[in-house]
Amino acid sequence: MTIFNPFRALGRGVLSLLRSIGAIAIFAGLTVRAVIGPFFAGQFVQQLVRIGFLSLPVVGLTALFTGAALALNIYVGGERFNAESFVPNIVALGIVRELGPVIAALMLAGRVSSGIAAEIGAMRATEQIDALHTLTIDPMRYLVVPRVLAGIVVLPMLVLVADVIGVFGGFLVGVTTLEFDPTVYVRNSADILERWDVVSGLIKAAVFGFLLTLMGCYHGYRAQGGAQGVGRAATHAVVSAAMLIFAANFILTSLFV
Amino acid sequence: MAAPVKIAWKNVTKRFGSKTVLDGLSLDAHEGKSLVIIGGSGTGKSVTIKTALGLIAPDKGVVEIDGRAVRPEDPSDPGLDQIGMLFQSGALFDSLTIWENIAFKLLKAGRMKRPEARARAIEALEQVDLEPDVANRATRELSGGMLKRASLARAIVTKPAILFFDEPTTGLDPVTADVINRLILRQVKSLGATAVTITHDMASMRMIADEVAMIEHGKIRWRGGLDGIEDCADPAVCAFVHGRSADE
Ligand SMILES: Nc1ncnc2c1ncn2[C@@H]1O[C@H](COP(=O)(O)OP(=O)(O)OP(=O)(O)O)[C@@H](O)[C@H]1O
Numbered sequence A: 001m002t003i004f005n006p007f008r009a010l011g012r013g014v015l016s017l018l019r020s021i022g023a024i025a026i027f028a029g030l031t032v033r034a035v036i037g038p039f040f041a042g043q044f045v046q047q048l049v050r051i052g053f054l055s056l057p058v059v060g061l062t063a064l065f066t067g068a069a070l071a072l073n074i075y076v077g078g079e080r081f082n083a084e085s086f087v088p089n090i091v092a093l094g095i096v097r098e099l100g101p102v103i104a105a106l107m108l109a110g111r112v113s114s115g116i117a118a119e120i121g122a123m124r125a126t127e128q129i130d131a132l133h134t135l136t137i138d139p140m141r142y143l144v145v146p147r148v149l150a151g152i153v154v155l156p157m158l159v160l161v162a163d164v165i166g167v168f169g170g171f172l173v174g175v176t177t178l179e180f181d182p183t184v185y186v187r188n189s190a191d192i193l194e195r196w197d198v199v200s201g202l203i204k205a206a207v208f209g210f211l212l213t214l215m216g217c218y219h220g221y222r223a224q225g226g227a228q229g230v231g232r233a234a235t236h237a238v239v240s241a242a243m244l245i246f247a248a249n250f251i252l253t254s255l256f257v
Numbered sequence B: 001m002a003a004p005v006k007i008a009w010k011n012v013t014k015r016f017g018s019k020t021v022l023d024g025l026s027l028d029a030h031e032g033k034s035l036v037i038i039g040g041s042g043t044g045k046s047v048t049i050k051t052a053l054g055l056i057a058p059d060k061g062v063v064e065i066d067g068r069a070v071r072p073e074d075p076s077d078p079g080l081d082q083i084g085m086l087f088q089s090g091a092l093f094d095s096l097t098i099w100e101n102i103a104f105k106l107l108k109a110g111r112m113k114r115p116e117a118r119a120r121a122i123e124a125l126e127q128v129d130l131e132p133d134v135a136n137r138a139t140r141e142l143s144g145g146m147l148k149r150a151s152l153a154r155a156i157v158t159k160p161a162i163l164f165f166d167e168p169t170t171g172l173d174p175v176t177a178d179v180i181n182r183l184i185l186r187q188v189k190s191l192g193a194t195a196v197t198i199t200h201d202m203a204s205m206r207m208i209a210d211e212v213a214m215i216e217h218g219k220i221r222w223r224g225g226l227d228g229i230e231d232c233a234d235p236a237v238c239a240f241v242h243g244r245s246a247d248e
């Protein structure tokens, strides 16, 4: 007879977490090592389009609504201190430093990490990764490196777009429902922002881009057991990418303040 | 045996979890010969080939090609350059067209120009009895037997010195199977390749084998020429070849 032992369960959990962290670190190391050597430019460009360009609608729409909602909330809060005139400044700062990168990255965790995990996982299940190996092409170089590099390159671009659209969402609400003067709104948004606000957001974006593509590749690469395994890989990719994005966001933010 | 040893499995052991799949398996494939591996389903035939490709690392023992140990999990192993492999599942890349699949190594590793590589791919398609108009199709547009032949074309297109075929005639009609058997024979007899073929197709075995090895419980149960099989040298082998279960 076995009795549920909370200490054992906790110990198991901690051990398996440590094992995962170790395995991910090794995979990241192998990825970095594979950057050196033959480069598959065609694959890279294809991933730029898939990860970047095709994500524009999703990222743009979420940024628009977030900026709009943020403006409303800040207005409500600001009113209590007679500080509602700060709406443009705080929306701009909030979007550029925090919400632009985080929201774009989370959307891409849903859209891209899962897609990569499913694709690479299916290739694992159907021996296509083994086939690459026997055709003397390093699967890390051919599959993983182009995706991860594309993530690092493309996320800052997407976040720049998200920043602009997010601020614009706040502007729309500001001038329509909150009765701000358009020129004042734009000037206040622009004046508050310093170069570092934008740059720090873009650095975050690059790190998130690395993490979310790496998680897709890692879980896809290790997928086993047919369709079920592929599904599991996609789920794990999204969850772990999102968690890493939140953790990295906190660490980077505390470094950047 | 006059021909030198091309591939040598030396005491190879491989476990998956608690299951021992290969149990000290030793086997030689001789240069310019056709070795056929037979054995029950799930006895480790595919795993045996995968250890020679470095796809599966043995727990014990070593596989040597030309006397050099195969480096597991290393696609830059120079030994792989001379190998063509047909996977049991086909394993074509579904993101590419048929001809891009066949010409993959020529394009990526050989840096051949696309028109030239395409011409080579179509040549290989003809060898496996597929029409040239298959070249531009996606993998999902082909039947199982056509996919198998397309992956066979991918295995032979670089004219490799070593060929591994994992069930090349499974799922093919008898006429097409005959074409494939002749193709394998030609690779060995005319081009001097070393072929290792896994098959459950006894007619195919009789046609292409210089030598036969039967795997049982992760070891080589018997090996010898076709005459040994006809003479019933080992009753178990004899029963297997004639499709009788062992207790008869
Ligand atoms: N990657 C793997 N992980 C775990 N078990 C494996 C793996 N590859 C093979 N096996 C197991 O090893 C055993 C031998 O598999 P293998 O594919 O070599 O069989 P086979 O002789 O080729 O059979 P068949 O004739 O049906 O193709 C099987 O029990 C299989 O479940």
Ligand SMILES: [Mg+2]
Binding pocket: B045, B046, B047, B088, B166
């Ligand atoms: Mg098999």
